[in-house]
Amino acid sequence: MTAPIRIAPEAAQPLPVQAADGVARSDAEASNSASYRKLYKSRVPIYPKEMDGLYRQIKWAMMAITLSIYYLVPWIRWDRGPGAPDQAVLVDMAHERFYFFFIELWPQEVYYITGLLILAAVSLFLINALFGRLWCGYSCPQTVWTDLFIWVETKIEGDRGARIRLAAAPWTASKVAKRVAKHVIWLTFAVATGGAWVFYFADAPTLLHQLLTGTASIGNYAFIAILTLTTYCFGGLMREQVCTYMCPWPRIQAAMTDREALSVTYRRDRGETRGPHKKGEPWDGRGDCIDCKQCVAACPMGIDIRDGAQLECINCALCIDACDDVMAKIGRPLGLIAYDTEANVERRIKGERQRFRFIRPRTILYGAVIAIVGAVMLFTFVNRQTLALDVIRDRNPDFVTLADGAIRNGYTLKLMNRQGAARQLRLNLAGISPRKVVVIGLPDTSLPATVALEGDAVRTVRVLVTVARGDFLSGPQPVRFTLSDAAGRENRTANAIFVGGRQ
Amino acid sequence: MSDKEIDKVTGTETTGHEWDGIKELNTPLPRWWINIFYACILWAVGYWVVMPAWPTINGYTHGLLNHSQRDSVTAAVNDLKRARAARETVLANASLEQIQADPKLLQFAMAEGKAAFGDNCAGCHGAGGQGAKGYPNLNDDVWLWGGKLEDIQHTITVGVRSTSPQTRQSQMPSWGRSNILTPHQIIDLTEYVVNLSHRPADHAAVARAAKLFKDNCASCHGPEGRGQRKDGAPNLTDNEWLYGGSRDAIYDQIWNGHGGVMPTWGGRLTPATIKALAVYVHSLGGGE
Numbered sequence: 001m002t003a004p005i006r007i008a009p010e011a012a013q014p015l016p017v018q019a020a021d022g023v024a025r026s027d028a029e030a031s032n033s034a035s036y037r038k039l040y041k042s043r044v045p046i047y048p049k050e051m052d053g054l055y056r057q058i059k060w061a062m063m064a065i066t067l068s069i070y071y072l073v074p075w076i077r078w079d080r081g082p083g084a085p086d087q088a089v090l091v092d093m094a095h096e097r098f099y100f101f102f103i104e105l106w107p108q109e110v111y112y113i114t115g116l117l118i119l120a121a122v123s124l125f126l127i128n129a130l131f132g133r134l135w136c137g138y139s140c141p142q143t144v145w146t147d148l149f150i151w152v153e154t155k156i157e158g159d160r161g162a163r164i165r166l167a168a169a170p171w172t173a174s175k176v177a178k179r180v181a182k183h184v185i186w187l188t189f190a191v192a193t194g195g196a197w198v199f200y201f202a203d204a205p206t207l208l209h210q211l212l213t214g215t216a217s218i219g220n221y222a223f224i225a226i227l228t229l230t231t232y233c234f235g236g237l238m239r240e241q242v243c244t245y246m247c248p249w250p251r252i253q254a255a256m257t258d259r260e261a262l263s264v265t266y267r268r269d270r271g272e273t274r275g276p277h278k279k280g281e282p283w284d285g286r287g288d289c290i291d292c293k294q295c296v297a298a299c300p301m302g303i304d305i306r307d308g309a310q311l312e313c314i315n316c317a318l319c320i321d322a323c324d325d326v327m328a329k330i331g332r333p334l335g336l337i338a339y340d341t342e343a344n345v346e347r348r349i350k351g352e353r354q355r356f357r358f359i360r361p362r363t364i365l366y367g368a369v370i371a372i373v374g375a376v377m378l379f380t381f382v383n384r385q386t387l388a389l390d391v392i393r394d395r396n397p398d399f400v401t402l403a404d405g406a407i408r409n410g411y412t413l414k415l416m417n418r419q420g421a422a423r424q425l426r427l428n429l430a431g432i433s434p435r436k437v438v439v440i441g442l443p444d445t446s447l448p449a450t451v452a453l454e455g456d457a458v459r460t461v462r463v464l465v466t467v468a469r470g471d472f473l474s475g476p477q478p479v480r481f482t483l484s485d486a487a488g489r490e491n492r493t494a495n496a497i498f499v500g501g502r503q
Numbered sequence: 504m505s506d507k508e509i510d511k512v513t514g515t516e517t518t519g520h521e522w523d524g525i526k527e528l529n530t531p532l533p534r535w536w537i538n539i540f541y542a543c544i545l546w547a548v549g550y551w552v553v554m555p556a557w558p559t560i561n562g563y564t565h566g567l568l569n570h571s572q573r574d575s576v577t578a579a580v581n582d583l584k585r586a587r588a589a590r591e592t593v594l595a596n597a598s599l600e601q602i603q604a605d606p607k608l609l610q611f612a613m614a615e616g617k618a619a620f621g622d623n624c625a626g627c628h629g630a631g632g633q634g635a636k637g638y639p640n641l642n643d644d645v646w647l648w649g650g651k652l653e654d655i656q657h658t659i660t661v662g663v664r665s666t667s668p669q670t671r672q673s674q675m676p677s678w679g680r681s682n683i684l685t686p687h688q689i690i691d692l693t694e695y696v697v698n699l700s701h702r703p704a705d706h707a708a709v710a711r712a713a714k715l716f717k718d719n720c721a722s723c724h725g726p727e728g729r730g731q732r733k734d735g736a737p738n739l740t741d742n743e744w745l746y747g748g749s750r751d752a753i754y755d756q757i758w759n760g761h762g763g764v765m766p767t768w769g770g771r772l773t774p775a776t777i778k779a780l781a782v783y784v785h786s787l788g789g790g791e
Binding site for chain 2: 040041042043238241245394395396397400401402403404405408410438440464469
């Protein structure tokens, strides 16, 4: 994690034009390195050079997959029968439902979301312990949209050199045209991003029509505006600043990682001592790094991977592509920069054999947590019932003493039918011998009662239970409400207590 | 800060401050970040200009927008009243029985009744209508003035011992304080009342108090002590005691003749709100 100390860049130092035969030497500076920052440092623009290679192709594929998921999923239809929304993935705030293909969740089942979040967090830890910051490098929205915006920039303004020249050039009509085009396209993507977001919360075709005709609610426009602004600023203007200054994950990751975790690594054991190489010179007694700085030029974060692991590095592996390209040109083995571990670099320096330890205490622990949480979630999901009963006992007053000394407790019952079809239910009370039970809100005024519950609905019922003074034992008495469907397939029990003070 | 000191590990300048060998890094903040601070300061200045902000000797600066939260609340309350007007009219014109028969109207009345109860009644009767000493419990089946919908509606409208000319009126005399009965007689009467509510009592005292009860108490509480609703006289044979059921509490009540006041709500709440309150109180569990 240590960086060499460099006080200031030597600005006008003459550089050899070529690092080796056929390899241009770039004058790229690692402008975002910690050692260059000043107090209130203004952002130095980064012009990453477009590289081609295995990881660039993987990143294009990941961009296509993740953006397609984000933009297209709200448009997938899923027939749930009449009266229910036909959108495959829908967060229906107004009706308090979450639809995900064949799954329909109610607010009471929010623990599934909690479970998913735990799984996501621990999976992130596990992936990090095994393969480093794959999330940051390939699938984080910040990375994907920044990559997209840089692609747009490259298409309009040209590659690194052309962009640097354009930035320095006077404001000609051509420059204005290029800049306007770039920002308009960025904003178009940004609006589409905000637009796609709101489609997850309403019927997408209906909302699109409303948005275009200006009849959608103000909240939709506000969310689109906010997401447009954040997408445009983060992807177009701030880019690496978001990862370096705003994102907590690089800090957490520094604590989660260890020396055995794969990450994009400059193999300094092989690369040093670095220096320009002339054709025909021997490679003995020097490293393979010809200091061409193609890795720095390619870096979207503006850092030098040769400084070692650093929190600014998102492990996008574009420097691997850049370096492999150069190694091929100068006829040295590929993989001077590669997915490797810090431990291996040290082992090779000490003359030991390199090895990859994927099975370590932390990966076993993360794996075990994932397996347990996943198993619990799967078990509860498979055994999920579509019938639910909640009992809320009156607390104010706790109990009521009647004229003849009998004690009455009040309960509010919520009967929930999570299936689409209506069903006949039977509500009963057990565990206590009441003198009188009054049901408010059902045709039957006493228990056991028959309840006709519509599909996908909640019904609130009040039950007043009276126990004769002589029958009441001191202290809280357990009572049990039971709800079962007529077919007898499902039944739910809700426990409560009956209190009457000290007798 | 004469010389810049650079931390060897991070390559970052230090602030020059040192505590037991630990030095603070002067980590640079990005320029856009400090610009956001400046933007916030500008926003605050703009806020002072357009919104009420500064106190003055006689008031405060109103700002260009002349915004007032009190006016906003009043406007919002008026909007709400307008929005509810249609259903409020239906409620005002419906009979109590009609309200109970129509589920939607009942739901509306219950919601309004619950809110009005919290605003006007809960201060004495408690948030759940559970009552307290001297303030009747509205959840039980004991009603001094009747527990039918009409009875409850009338009690809310005219109050008890209130300033309304039609007020429900009853007066328990202060038998001891006014020197009508002697302390010994009141002790005997206390035993008599304890006996009425089916609890063990001193039989000699009960026998001595029989004539006292007949002469002084039976006119309101009835010869058997069952009370009379037309007079608001409590039933003494049940388990419910407004001022407490212990011997001390009963003695205290005969001696002092406590009687609480329920205000008349007729002029303060609309008839529709009073109907909603009656329906709500009736639904608490003791309605007849």
